[in-house]
Amino acid sequence: MTTKTTTHTKEVSTSNVPISAQALTQFCDDYLQANAFKDYSPNGLQVDGGRPITHIVTGVTACEALIDAAIESGAEAIMVHHGYFWRGEDDTITGMKGRRIRKLMQHGISLIAYHLPLDAHPIIGNNAILAKALCLNITGALYPHETHPVGNIATCTPQSADDLKATIQKALQRTPLHIPSYADNKPRLIERVGICTGGAQDMIEQAAIMNCDAYISGEISERTTHSARELSVDYFACGHHATERGGINALGELVSKHFGLPVTFIDIDNPA
Template structure:
């Protein structure tokens, strides 16, 4: 089966509601390709490696979290940008990218899907959200358990994500867990204010270690890419099933 580029864009927009968000770059169709869509490849970042793999997989469209264009970016089409655009335009492949809307979707987004992987359930309603534009999630383990330490939580996250975690351990037993995927270390203060005993994100910067030590709230940096591997395939698979399209997730390894 097939659909059109316009119908695919409409389906993504209806699901992710990008108009609700003030973002760092354009959401939606970033590079226009062929009109007829039969197969979507999803991935985290529109890297050259992903684009090449998608072309090899006979994709008509690529769906990612990190697109090509960002606010304040140098607009010249040279170097890596020329290479990526050259591949997309040369093979007539569409590129769709959704940043904050993909983080925020309550069931299929990066935060919802990371919570699902880790066995965390967000609190109901507004109590389960925090931070700017309510991107962050706040909840607890689905079985009602309490992690007795930050080390226990970090070991659990490492088993699930299959990668090391940078832990700044607090002193509190962990009942409430806040999480926000990717480079959301700046949400730590909001997570503390929201009542979190631990905060899970992708990256750490210098201030967060001090905040964790001074407040007793554990901070876990689990990898930007590692925490954002789940939203793009969930959304793309959902829309592909809705429209009768083929879908394939291609994970390009990234240690960050």
């Protein structure tokens, strides 16, 4: 089976000056305020390839296909949103995880990953990038007590659910799954939207508490359908992968501009 990939190289005036994995990580740590987050996996440098970096590959998930593409392109570093060493997983480096890490080490490729910091960043975060693409104006946090919110509330020009669905489809190049919720069996206009990319479908209850007309995330569970109907919140499941391409792509462009190094975004096709 052939894995479909899409590549995009950010064109820059390269300095031809290699950087270390530590310097790259420190820059990203500081920009994303990574230390402010209590996350489900370590943020920053996860695998040190031990080589100076002259070319970086970015992607959503550090799967084997992305590693193979990085090897083929001659990159010395991979930056992703979904890395390794998740809370609750087996600590041993065996099986699939062992194969991935072995390839990284054998080819001297560093792996750098940012999870929640890349969701929450107000400029290049996944939520911020997606909101901009959907013409939504972020106005606050989905959970008001959060200093660095991983979910947001946004407003938009009053529109029908069909109009919002069409905007999502155009922006992400995939048709979202829409679970409608009609007050008094009548479609309503949407102008207040909760948004949290990835696997945050259960935050729909918080969206209802915050008086959102609709909630946008990546995944859907069986229970989400009933929640949308009973909470009177239109739900749009737009794809975990599709909603989280923006942040890592934007981080790569920022890194490319700052260090003057080529950065190639490689999109490993994922329907989930």
